[in-house]
Amino acid sequence: MEQNLKICQSCGMPMQEEQYGTNKDGSKNESYCCYCYKDGEFAQNCSMEEMAEFCAPFEVEGGRAKNVEEAKAGLMTYFATLERWKA
Numbered sequence: 001m002e003q004n005l006k007i008c009q010s011c012g013m014p015m016q017e018e019q020y021g022t023n024k025d026g027s028k029n030e031s032y033c034c035y036c037y038k039d040g041e042f043a044q045n046c047s048m049e050e051m052a053e054f055c056a057p058f059e060v061e062g063g064r065a066k067n068v069e070e071a072k073a074g075l076m077t078y079f080a081t082l083e084r085w086k087a
Helices: 048-061 068-079
Strands: 020-022 028-033
Touching: 048 068
Parallel strands: none
Antiparallel strands: 020 028
16 A cells, blocks of 8 residues: 555545646645645635535445435545644
């Protein structure tokens, strides 16, 4: 397993290098994944709550939560620790 596995600072997804987002100049952005950050901008202009709602079904599907409500609650707590959502 890769030692320096980066976590997307928007959605929390563990990223390998090929999943890094891109800056305006096309260089890799190691803070955000390719799904959240492309060409120097966030792909979705959304709130932390909207991001949690979008990601919750993936948590249930992956067996990390029993239901969407539990997943959303856990994600809201987790997302608050990520750079994009810190106040």
